Amino acid sequence: QVQLVESGGGLVQAGGSLRLSCAVSENIFNFNSVGWYRQAPGKQRELVARITVGGSTNFAEPVKDRFTISRDSAKNTVYLQMYSLKPEDTADYFCNAKLLSRTFWGQGTQVTVSS
Numbered sequence: 392q393v394q395l396v397e398s399g400g401g402l403v404q405a406g407g408s409l410r411l412s413c414a415v416s417e418n419i420f421n422f423n424s425v426g427w428y429r430q431a432p433g434k435q436r437e438l439v440a441r442i443t444v445g446g447s448t449n450f451a452e453p454v455k456d457r458f459t460i461s462r463d464s465a466k467n468t469v470y471l472q473m474y475s476l477k478p479e480d481t482a483d484y485f486c487n488a489k490l491l492s493r494t495f496w497g498q499g500t501q502v503t504v505s506s
Contacts, residue, residue: 393417393495395486400500403476411471411500413486419462420444422488425469426460429482429502436485440471453479476504 394416403409411427419425426441426449440450440460448460459472473480481504486497 393488395488395495395497397484397486397497397500400484400502402503402505405476405478405504405506407476407504408472408474409476409502411473411484411486411502413469413471413497415467415469415486415488417467419464419467419469419488422490425462425486425488427469427471427484428487429480429484430499431479431482434482439484441487442469473502476502478504478506480504 396414397411399409399411424441424443427439428436429439430436438451439454440458442448442460442462457475462469481502483499483501485499488495
């Protein structure tokens with residue numbers, strides 16, 4: 392059973408930074424992609440960023456100039472570094488791993504950005 396465990400969320404003031412971590416129970420290169428989604432209250436879950444097995448990255452338009460995604464293969468961990476946080480970044484952030492038609496989710500970590 393694949394497990395994804397997020398950490399690093401918390402409360403931060405606008406303009407601050409946070410780094411989220413997603414520890415994966417298997418070799419991250421077993422997956423087509425590993426990434427981050429977020430869901431704000433009353434809104435649909437949306438893609439934030441992802442990194443493919445080949446190293447390509449995708450970012451949502453609202454975050455592409457402020458967030459970075461990286462991975463540590465030795466730790467089977469994917470990171471989401473978030474800079475210049477805004478109140479609208481407030482959401483639950485979920486790690487996601489995809490393998491062909493299968494999708495795996497973590498339990499999520501909460502990020503709250505105060506104005």
